[in-house]
Amino acid sequence: MIQQLIEKIAALNAPIVVGLDPMLNYVPEYVKTAAYEEYGATLEGAAEAIWQFNREIIDMVYDLIPAVKPQIAMY
Numbered sequence: 001m002i003q004q005l006i007e008k009i010a011a012l013n014a015p016i017v018v019g020l021d022p023m024l025n026y027v028p029e030y031v032k033t034a035a036y037e038e039y040g041a042t043l044e045g046a047a048e049a050i051w052q053f054n055r056e057i058i059d060m061v062y063d064l065i066p067a068v069k070p071q072i073a074m075y
Contacts, residue, residue: 004055008066017067020054027053 009015012051024026024032032049059067 005067009054010067012064014064016065016068017069018057018061018065019067020057020070022050022054022071028049 027049031053032045035049035052036045039048054070061068
C-alpha cells in the first residue's frame with residue numbers, strides 16, 4: 001500500500017494528503033441546511049451534513065491529491 005502512495009505522489013507531483021475532519025463547524029451552511037431539511041437538526045442530520053461535505057471534498061480533489069485521510073480519532 002505504501003508503494004502505491006509513493007507512486008501516486010510521484011505521478012501527481014503532489015506530496016500532500018487531504019485530511020477529513022468530522023467537525024460540523026467546518027461544514028458550509030448550505031450543506032448543513034440541506035441535510036437538516038431532510039433529517040432535521042438531529043445527529044442524523046449532522047452526520048449527513050458531514051458525509052456530504054466530505055464527499056464533495058473528495059470529488060473535488062481525487063485527481064489532484066494522492067491520498068485522502070479521515071481523521072479516524074475524531075470519528
